[in-house]
Amino acid sequence: MIPLSWYLILAAVLFLIGLYGAIVRKNAIAILLGVELMLNAVNVNLLAFWHYHSQLSGTIELKGMVFTAIVILAAAAEAAVALAIIISVFRSNKSIIAADMNTLKG
Amino acid sequence: MSVQQLIFLSLAIVTIFSAIMVVSLRNLLHSALWLVLTLLGVASLFALLEASFFAAVQILVYIGAIAILLIFAVMLTHNIMSVSDSQTNRGWGIAIVLVSIILIALISQLSTWEGFNTALINLNSPGQETVLSLGKGLVDPQGYALPFETASVLLLAALLGGVYIAFDKRIEKKS
Amino acid sequence: MDFFDFISDPILAISKWLFELLNGWGVTADWSNFILYFIGAALLGTSALLLTLIFIWAERKIIGRLQDRYGPNQVGPWGIFQSVADMVKIFIKEHIIPYGVDPVPYHLAPIIIVASVLIVWAIIPFSNSLTETNLNVAVIFLLAVGGIGELGIMMAGWGSNNKYALISAFRASAQMISYEIPMAIVLLIPVLLSSSMAMDDIVNAQKMPFILILLFGALIFFIASIAENGRAPFDLAEAESELVAGFNIEYSGLKFGMFYVADFLRAFTSALIFSTIFLGGWRGPGVETFPILGGLYLTLKSLVIWFLGVWIRGSFPRYRIDQMMNINWKFLTPVSLALFMLAIFFGKLFENYGQNIQYLSILIINLGLFFISLKLINRKEDNLEIPEIGLRSRPVAKPDNLFSKDISRG
Numbered sequence: 001m002i003p004l005s006w007y008l009i010l011a012a013v014l015f016l017i018g019l020y021g022a023i024v025r026k027n028a029i030a031i032l033l034g035v036e037l038m039l040n041a042v043n044v045n046l047l048a049f050w051h052y053h054s055q056l057s058g059t060i061e062l063k064g065m066v067f068t069a070i071v072i073l074a075a076a077a078e079a080a081v082a083l084a085i086i087i088s089v090f091r092s093n094k095s096i097i098a099a100d101m102n103t104l105k106g
Numbered sequence: 107m108s109v110q111q112l113i114f115l116s117l118a119i120v121t122i123f124s125a126i127m128v129v130s131l132r133n134l135l136h137s138a139l140w141l142v143l144t145l146l147g148v149a150s151l152f153a154l155l156e157a158s159f160f161a162a163v164q165i166l167v168y169i170g171a172i173a174i175l176l177i178f179a180v181m182l183t184h185n186i187m188s189v190s191d192s193q194t195n196r197g198w199g200i201a202i203v204l205v206s207i208i209l210i211a212l213i214s215q216l217s218t219w220e221g222f223n224t225a226l227i228n229l230n231s232p233g234q235e236t237v238l239s240l241g242k243g244l245v246d247p248q249g250y251a252l253p254f255e256t257a258s259v260l261l262l263a264a265l266l267g268g269v270y271i272a273f274d275k276r277i278e279k280k281s
Numbered sequence: 282m283d284f285f286d287f288i289s290d291p292i293l294a295i296s297k298w299l300f301e302l303l304n305g306w307g308v309t310a311d312w313s314n315f316i317l318y319f320i321g322a323a324l325l326g327t328s329a330l331l332l333t334l335i336f337i338w339a340e341r342k343i344i345g346r347l348q349d350r351y352g353p354n355q356v357g358p359w360g361i362f363q364s365v366a367d368m369v370k371i372f373i374k375e376h377i378i379p380y381g382v383d384p385v386p387y388h389l390a391p392i393i394i395v396a397s398v399l400i401v402w403a404i405i406p407f408s409n410s411l412t413e414t415n416l417n418v419a420v421i422f423l424l425a426v427g428g429i430g431e432l433g434i435m436m437a438g439w440g441s442n443n444k445y446a447l448i449s450a451f452r453a454s455a456q457m458i459s460y461e462i463p464m465a466i467v468l469l470i471p472v473l474l475s476s477s478m479a480m481d482d483i484v485n486a487q488k489m490p491f492i493l494i495l496l497f498g499a500l501i502f503f504i505a506s507i508a509e510n511g512r513a514p515f516d517l518a519e520a521e522s523e524l525v526a527g528f529n530i531e532y533s534g535l536k537f538g539m540f541y542v543a544d545f546l547r548a549f550t551s552a553l554i555f556s557t558i559f560l561g562g563w564r565g566p567g568v569e570t571f572p573i574l575g576g577l578y579l580t581l582k583s584l585v586i587w588f589l590g591v592w593i594r595g596s597f598p599r600y601r602i603d604q605m606m607n608i609n610w611k612f613l614t615p616v617s618l619a620l621f622m623l624a625i626f627f628g629k630l631f632e633n634y635g636q637n638i639q640y641l642s643i644l645i646i647n648l649g650l651f652f653i654s655l656k657l658i659n660r661k662e663d664n665l666e667i668p669e670i671g672l673r674s675r676p677v678a679k680p681d682n683l684f685s686k687d688i689s690r691g
Contacts, residue, residue, distance in 0.1 A: 001225040002114050005217070007155070010118050012212050014125055014148075016205045021129030023201045024194045029179055033128055033141055036172065040148045043164075047157045051226050060229070060236055062243040066250045068160055069240070072167055073257045077264035079172045083179045084268035090183050091274075099195070109311045135439065136385055142432060162421035170428020170461075174454065177435055181447070233417055234477045 007048035014041035028086045028098045032079065039075045043068050114154060121147030134180050142173045156229055159237045290572040292411055296321070318414075322403065329402050333546045334364040340545060340591050347595035371541075374534035379442060382531070387440030391532065391539035393433035397426045398547045405553050406481050408563045408575030420478045423554065424465050427509060431457045434518075434528055437540075441531035450528040452602055453511060453518030459606060460508040460515075463613040466621050467498045467505070470643075471558050473625055484562035492559040494640045497647040498624070499559045501617050506551040507590060508605070511544065514597040515605055519544070549587050556582035616654050620647065 018037030025031055050064025090096050124147060127140040145168045153161040216222060243249040287294045296317055303313035338353065338361055345352030353360035378387070404419040406412040416422055431454040438450020472478050474494070475486030492499045508515040519527035519540075529540045556562060560582045563575030600608070627642045 001108070001227050002110055002154070003223050003225050005222050006114065006118070007151075007226075008216055008222070009213060010121070010151070012209060012216075013122055014144075016209050017122070017125040017129055019208075020201050020205045024198045025129065026195050027134060029134060029176065029183065030129075030137060033137055033176070036141065036168075036176075037125055037128060037144065040145065040168075043160075044148060044151055047152055047155045047160060048226075050157065051155050051229065052221065052224065054229050055224075055227060060231055060239045062239060062249065065157070065160070065236075065240045066243060066253065068157070069163075069244070070253055070257050072160075072163060073261060076167055076172055077260050079175060080268045081264050081271070083175055084272040087179060087182060088271050096183050109315050135383070139385065139389075139436070158416065158418045159421070162418045162425050165425035166421060166428055169432065170425060170458075174428070174431060174435060174458070177432075177439075178451075181439060233479065233482070237418065237478065 004048060004052050007044060011041045011045040011048065014038075014044065026097050026099060028089075028096045028101070029083075031098055032082050032086070035082075036075065036079065039071060043071055046071070110154070114151075117147055117150050117154070121151070135177070135184075138173065138177050138180050141176070142169055145169050145173060155226070156231070157236070159240065288571075288573075290408075290411075293572070325402055326399050329399055329546060330542065332549070333542050334368065336549055336587075337367070337541075337545050338364045340548075340594075343588070343591050344595040347592065368538070371535055371538040376536070377533045379531050381442040383440045383442065385440070386436035387531075388536075390433050390437035390440060391536045391543075393436065394430055394543045395539050395546075397430040397433060398543050398550055400426050400429075401550050401554065404480055405557055405579075406484055406562055407579060409568055409572040411572070411576070412481060415479055415481050417477075417479045419480045420468050420472055420483075423468070424461055427457065427461050427464075437532070438528040441528070443531055446528045446530050449518050449530075453528060456511070456515065456518060456602075456605060457509055459609045460505045460613075463501050463609065463617040464505040464509060466614075466617040467495075467502045468558070470495055470498055470621060470624055474628070474643075480557055480562075483558055484564065487561040487564060489640065490559065490561040490564075494644050495559065495624075495647055496644065497651040498617075498620055499555070500651075501613055501620070502559070503555060503586075503589075505613060506555065507593065508609070510547045510551055512548060512590065513594040514600050517599060517602055517605065520599060548590055549583065552583040552587035552590065553579070555586050560586075612654070612658070616650065620650050623650070 015038050018034045018039075018041060021034030021037060022031050023034075025034065046064050046068045050061055050068070053061045053064065086096060089101055093100065095101075121144055124140045124144040128137050128144060131137045131140065145164065149161045149164040149169075152158075152164055244254045245251055299317060299320075300313055303316065304310070308316070341363070342352035342360065353363035356362040356366045401423065403414055404412070404416050404422060406415075434450050434453050434457070438447045438453075441447070471483055471491050474491065475483045477483065477486075511518055513520075519529060529537055532540060556579060562582075563579045565574065565578035568575045568578070623646045624643045627646055628639050631639045631642045
């Protein structure tokens with residue numbers, strides 16, 4: 001059977017790869033890809049602990065599942081709004097390099 | 107090495123390799139496609155963890171909606187950064203060092219917890235038990251009805267906001 | 282295993298025999314289960330793809346007869362080897378890869394589209410004892426693999442390095458994403474009536490097939506699955522005269538063959554899903570003693586639904602993209618939402634009076650909503666103003682006598 005540690009290490013590695021992507025990339029959409037990776041790693045972590053606690057207590061725990069559902073919902077909402085903003089800024093500035101979006105005007 | 111462990115190892119290798127490809131490719135569309143593979147790997151991990159509902163919801167929501175939205179956005183803003191420019195900024199060396207330090211710190215601190223190596227065995231929940239309890243918990247006033255309703259208001263706000271922000275006002279000005 | 286076991290349920294008997302064989306060789310139960318699943322999946326996928334040849338021939342013959350012509354009739358008696366001839370032709374065609382194509386999406390797209398259709402065969406219960414995998418969230422899985430199909434179409438359109446393929450891919454994926462919504466909402470009603478998302482449980486709960494209870498819901502699901510498939514009258518994305526043949530314009534040879542196979546296989550797969558969820562799947566007289574009859578009943582029911590789909594394909598003109606979107610967002614989605622809410626509300630209300638009253642109330646709601654929506658559509662059509670273009674009224678050509686065979690009429 002699969003130890004809990006394997007899932008936690010996998011989630012940590014995924015999270016840190018996403019963090020690296022979000023910090024290092026110039027393109028705004030690439031930063032969003034890194035953020036999505038981080039959210040998925042968080043979901044893996046949450047569900048691994050859900051399984052662990054359900055196994056310990058013998059009943060199906062609700063907290064892990066509800067938290068995961070809310071994270072998926074929030075990720076969907078955030079991706080939609082972030083992409084709308086990026087496309088809107090791209091229309092006026094013609095650039096999607098995140099470092100260029102540094103004025104509040106326009 | 108049991109079948110489950112072998113399946114987990116192959117899924118983990120696929121997921122991590124795809125994640126590395128996502129953050130390191132120059133061509134943004136290829137990054138988005140590797141992200142789809144990562145999301146599929148994560149969905150399979152959910153299925154291994156016996157959260158089958160979340161595996162299906164992950165494919166439905168993430169791949170069927172978010173990844174397609176990302177691909178649309180990549181296609182609409184294409185050819186702006188030429189592929190020969192570097193696509194990482196100057197701080198990539200420090201970022202790698204920082205990330206490795208955080209990884210080592212995280213794993214070493216987590217491994218001191220005594221539950222770290224417990225083997226996850228199959229929860230013998232028959233049939234629809236998991237989904238049923240999730241459904242009941244999400245609409246129970248003593249359960250999690252409030253976060254559920256708040257999340258739906260959040261989705262409504264995101265929907266309206268997204269449409270309004272991305273609306274092309276030049277069409278209105280012409281007519 | 283004796284003869285009766287083998288006759289009544291051959292596939293289960295063979296798999297039991299293989300399991301014993303592998304155990305005799307010393308393979309652990311875990312691994313031999315895994316190997317059996319693998320063999321089953323390979324056989325299912327291969328037979329699904331081979332069945333497509335028969336369906337392509339049958340569809341061409343039927344559409345030919347509907348259009349008052351013979352279908353293919355040259356190659357073999359009644360043209361049954363036409364598909365084989367087409368297959369050979371497609372295999373030996375040159376793979377023309379246009380310049381500037383993005384190789385990763387271009388080559389992966391046909392594979393992903395065929396995969397998203399074949400994967401659905403894994404969750405269909407073919408008989409009492411025969412499901413490849415009894416997934417407990419099968420209904421959401423159905424919707425999820427529709428999403429993977431859309432991804433394949435977008436990759437095909439983008440990878441072709443062709444503006445028209447890209448526009449056509451956008452239209453096709455918009456159509457597929459939109460029509461998933463009424464499908465998902467209507468699919469929830471059988472889930473709630475059988476209190477489970479697993480296909481086996483939905484089939485087991487159909488003492489009375491759900492189509493007799495959910496008439497309007499089945500109609501909405503049927504229309505939505507035809508549109509999801511991209512068949513006529515919703516085949517704007519890939520018809521030959523629209524946008525230079527759509528997103529698969531730059532594909533030739535075997536890759537185009539994959540799109541073709543996916544299209545026809547998807548028609549039969551939607552028919553299989555419809556018969557499983559609404560018509561009772563493998564249920565029929567005599568399946569308890571002879572489980573193999575279940576597969577026969579399922580095939581017959583889905584052939585009827587498939588024939589209905591082919592009949593519709595040969596009869597209706599094509600919708601424009603804005604008409605298609607209007608049908609979905611202004612008719613199908615509100616109606617399916619209303620149907621879902623009312624059916625579930627009244628179904629729960631009458632639950633204590635017994636199952637028959639519950640089903641009767643849901644049937645009344647279905648019929649009521651059907652007639653109300655028909656009335657609303659007709660009233661809208663009466664109010665529709667057809668604008669007169671031009672200043673003077675144009676003469677409208679009409680024949681003098683519609684029923685005379687006189688050539689000089691009008």
